[in-house]
Amino acid sequence: MDEKTLDEIISRYDSPSGRLLGILEEIQTSEGYIPRDVLEMLSVKLDVRLSQLYSLVTFYSFFSLKPIGEHVVTVCMGTACHVRGAAEILTTLEKLLGIERGTTQDGKYSVTTKDNKFTLEIARCFGACSIAPVIDIDGDLYGYTTPERLPEILEDYGWREP
Amino acid sequence: MTYGEVGRRDQPEKPITILINGKKCMAREGEIVLSVALREGVAIPHLCYEASLEPYGGCRLCMVEATDHGRTSMTTACSLRATEGLEVCTDTPEVVKYRNVLFELYLAEAPKSETIKEMAARYGVTKTSFLKKIDIEDALGGKCVLCGLCVRVCTEIMGAGAINFINRGPYTVVNTPYFEANTDCLGCGACANVCPTHAIQIEDRNGERVLHSWGGIKIPLKRCSSCGKYYTPEALAVSVQNTLMPPIRSDLAGFCPACRAKKCADMEIRAHMKTEGEGNHV
Structure with a gap:
C-alpha cells in the first residue's frame, strides 16, 4: 500500500476517536494483512504510538500481521459444528494442505501453506448450525462437510493431490 | 463536577472522617481510600496501584467491602474515593475468599515470581489449584x-x-x-x-x-x-x-x-x- 492510498483512507475518517479500527480494517481488507511499513507510516501520520497500534492489531483476530494465502479456508469450531465433527474436518484439512499445527505465540489460529495458496483459519460459529459441520472458503459456505468430501471441494480452488 | 474531578487540587478539599475496619481515619474528600489506608497503617495487598497514576483497578487485590449510605458493595480500594461516613472493611469473609482466589490465580499466572509467593504466603495462600495451560515464551521470565x-x-x-x-x-x-x-x-x-x-x-x-x-x-x-x-x-x-x-x-x-x-x-x-x-x- 502506498502513501497516497493510506492518505486517502485516513481522509475518510475525520473523527478523532474510534477511527483507528476503521482505518486498520480498510488496510486489512485491501492488503489481506497489516504490512509493517504501513503500520509504521500510520503511526507517524496519526501521531499514535506504534505500540498502541500493534496492541490493537494483535488483540483482534480479524487483523493479521502475516500475508495470507490466495484462498482462505475457515473451519467453524462452534458448538454445533464441534459435536458434528469439526475437529476431524480441521485435522483432515491440515493433512491435505500439508500444514503442521504449530503452537502460535499469539493465540490466533491462522496458518498459511508454503506456496501461499491457502490459509487455514478457525472461527466460532457462522450462524449456519443447521448445516453443520460448516467450512467457509473465500466467503462461500460448505455445509454437511465430511473429511471424504474435502479434496473435491478444495480442487475447485486449485488444490491438487501432492 | 464529574466523579473524576472530586478532590482534585483545584477543588476545595474538605477534611472528612471515614471508618476503616472500625478505625476512624482522617481523609480529604475524594481521596483514594487505598492511599488513606496505607497512610493509617492498614495493610491492603495491591499490585497495580501507583499514587501518581490515574486509578486503574487492574489487579483486583485491594478488594474491600464498602458501605456508603447503608449500601454495601465489593469494590477496589484503589478506585474508591473517600466520602463522609464511608465505612470500609478489609477482612470480611467475602473479601478473604475473594482475595485467596486471586492469590491462587496469581500464583498460577506468575509461577516464578518470589514477590507473589511471599505476598500470597502472608495471606496464608501457599499453593494454587489453577494450572496455566498456555505457557508462552515470555521475555519477562514468568x-x-x-x-x-x-x-x-x-x-x-x-x-x-x-x-x-x-x-x-x-x-x-x-x-x-x-x-x-x-x-x-x-x-x-x-x-x-x-x-x-x-x-x-x-x-x-x-x-x-x-x-x-x-x-x-x-x-x-x-x-x-x-x-x-x-x-x-x-x-x-x-x-x-x-x-x-x-x-x-x-x-x-x-x-x-x-x-x-x-x-x-x-x-x-x-x-x-x-x-x-x-x-x-x-
Whole structure:
C-alpha cells in the first residue's frame, strides 16, 4: 500500500476517536494483512504510538500481521459444528494442505501453506448450525462437510493431490 | 463536577472522617481510600496501584467491602474515593475468599515470581489449584502478572509509549511492537522501577543502558562533563531538557545532578563573597 492510498483512507475518517479500527480494517481488507511499513507510516501520520497500534492489531483476530494465502479456508469450531465433527474436518484439512499445527505465540489460529495458496483459519460459529459441520472458503459456505468430501471441494480452488 | 474531578487540587478539599475496619481515619474528600489506608497503617495487598497514576483497578487485590449510605458493595480500594461516613472493611469473609482466589490465580499466572509467593504466603495462600495451560515464551521470565503499571507509567508519565499489551486472553504479554528494539523508548527505566514483581531486566554496561526485556533496546548513557561519570540515558536527557521552562543554563546542561549542585553552591558562595567584600577569597 502506498502513501497516497493510506492518505486517502485516513481522509475518510475525520473523527478523532474510534477511527483507528476503521482505518486498520480498510488496510486489512485491501492488503489481506497489516504490512509493517504501513503500520509504521500510520503511526507517524496519526501521531499514535506504534505500540498502541500493534496492541490493537494483535488483540483482534480479524487483523493479521502475516500475508495470507490466495484462498482462505475457515473451519467453524462452534458448538454445533464441534459435536458434528469439526475437529476431524480441521485435522483432515491440515493433512491435505500439508500444514503442521504449530503452537502460535499469539493465540490466533491462522496458518498459511508454503506456496501461499491457502490459509487455514478457525472461527466460532457462522450462524449456519443447521448445516453443520460448516467450512467457509473465500466467503462461500460448505455445509454437511465430511473429511471424504474435502479434496473435491478444495480442487475447485486449485488444490491438487501432492 | 464529574466523579473524576472530586478532590482534585483545584477543588476545595474538605477534611472528612471515614471508618476503616472500625478505625476512624482522617481523609480529604475524594481521596483514594487505598492511599488513606496505607497512610493509617492498614495493610491492603495491591499490585497495580501507583499514587501518581490515574486509578486503574487492574489487579483486583485491594478488594474491600464498602458501605456508603447503608449500601454495601465489593469494590477496589484503589478506585474508591473517600466520602463522609464511608465505612470500609478489609477482612470480611467475602473479601478473604475473594482475595485467596486471586492469590491462587496469581500464583498460577506468575509461577516464578518470589514477590507473589511471599505476598500470597502472608495471606496464608501457599499453593494454587489453577494450572496455566498456555505457557508462552515470555521475555519477562514468568514473573509478569499483567498489572499494566509499566505500560501506564511509560505512556501516562513519561509520554514515551514504547511498550504496550500484545495479544489477548491467556496469550497476553507486555512488550515493544514486533518484540524489537524501538526508538520511542527513552531508557528511563521507570517500567522496571514500578514493576511489583521485578520482572523487567535492565542493565547499565559499557556506557549504555540495555533493556533486556524490551527486545534488547540499547540507549547510550550520557557522561557528566565535570566528573566523567555516566549519569542518565541520552534520550531521556534530551526529552527532559526539552520540557524544562526556563531551560537549564547552558554551562550546567552537561553536568550530573551532583556536579550541578556543587557548581550552583560554588557560584552562590562566590557571589556572596563578592558582596561581603571585594578581594576576600576562600
